[in-house]
Amino acid sequence: MVHARVSADEYAAIEKAAKAADMTVSGFFRSLILEGAGVRPILTKDDRLVMALLLEDMRAIGVNLNQVARSINSGKSVHPSELDINLGNVQRIQAAVLTELRSLSK
Numbered sequence: 001m002v003h004a005r006v007s008a009d010e011y012a013a014i015e016k017a018a019k020a021a022d023m024t025v026s027g028f029f030r031s032l033i034l035e036g037a038g039v040r041p042i043l044t045k046d047d048r049l050v051m052a053l054l055l056e057d058m059r060a061i062g063v064n065l066n067q068v069a070r071s072i073n074s075g076k077s078v079h080p081s082e083l084d085i086n087l088g089n090v091q092r093i094q095a096a097v098l099t100e101l102r103s104l105s106k
Helices: 008-020 025-036 045-073 080-104
Strands: none
Touching: 008 025, 045 080
């Protein structure tokens, strides 16, 4: 357990920042301390939702790529458009992940 003394004005500023991040004051403090120690970044509920959606998209793309690889490895031919679609999906997710990571680093 950690206790910290702050002035009323400082507490009001912390409370406002926590509310803006959609976090409790305790959760906000914990995130700040852990981020400062290099343990983990501050993520809001919206950030976590976006990351979960991106992860689900990446999983689905991985499944598709595994199916393509299995077909190729078993000697079946794969239509070039199927490869193009998968490549486009990978590039789309890569761009989305980079955009999200850039927004988190600001």
